[in-house]
Amino acid sequence: xxxxxxxxxxxxxxxxxxxxxxxxxxxxxxxxxxxxxxxxxxxxxxxxxxxxxxxxxxxxxxxxxxxxxxxxxxxxxxxxxxxxxxxxxxxxxxxxxxxxxxxxxxxxxxxxxxxxxxxxxxxxxxxxxxxxxxxxxxxxxxxxxxxxxxxxxxxxxxxxxxxxxxxxxxxxxxxxxxxxxxxxxxxxxxxxxxxxxxxxxxxxxx
Numbered sequence: 444x445x446x447x448x449x450x451x452x453x454x455x456x457x458x459x460x461x462x463x464x465x466x467x468x469x470x471x472x473x474x475x476x477x478x479x480x481x482x483x484x485x486x487x488x489x490x491x492x493x494x495x496x497x498x499x500x501x502x503x504x505x506x507x508x509x510x511x512x513x514x515x516x517x518x519x520x521x522x523x524x525x526x527x528x529x530x531x532x533x534x535x536x537x538x539x540x541x542x543x544x545x546x547x548x549x550x551x552x553x554x555x556x557x558x559x560x561x562x563x564x565x566x567x568x569x570x571x572x573x574x575x576x577x578x579x580x581x582x583x584x585x586x587x588x589x590x591x592x593x594x595x596x597x598x599x600x601x602x603x604x605x606x607x608x609x610x611x612x613x614x615x616x617x618x619x620x621x622x623x624x625x626x627x628x629x630x631x632x633x634x635x636x637x638x639x640x641x642x643x644x645x646x647x648x649x
Contacts, residue, residue: 496526512539522556565591565598616646
């Protein structure tokens, strides 16, 4: 009697809540289908974006720059963590967009996209700083690069060198020396310390 009672209670519980169990199973199946569809669509979109990027490169090589520009702009706006930044850099390198405000809006669109890794965001910040350096926007450049300089980013050396060169080119030699001196303390072998020392020595003569 005592062993059968729990079984009867369980069977009764199942029967009395059969609609709830059926509904729960149906919802679970539906969610599984939706999730699988989302994964599939996401994968297909990534494939299409990569194909569009290659197609844009081919169009550029064939001197069909207008069509290439529209394709690359579309990729940038999709905020894909790989191809959107590559597309923006290609638009800049090939000078496909004359309006600098559009380019800057694309930089902001990608930098504000939180799905980028710290290093990828650092590269975007460095590229934007280089892009706006012609306008001598010192404060904005510092705001872009200070997070890189104050970290262990792989772009730290390039950021220091860029700032040193920026201030050197604008005859702000005291600031240039400050960043060049920090650069000499870096162990990175990709920089020419001989060139840095030459610039520091020329500053002393100013």
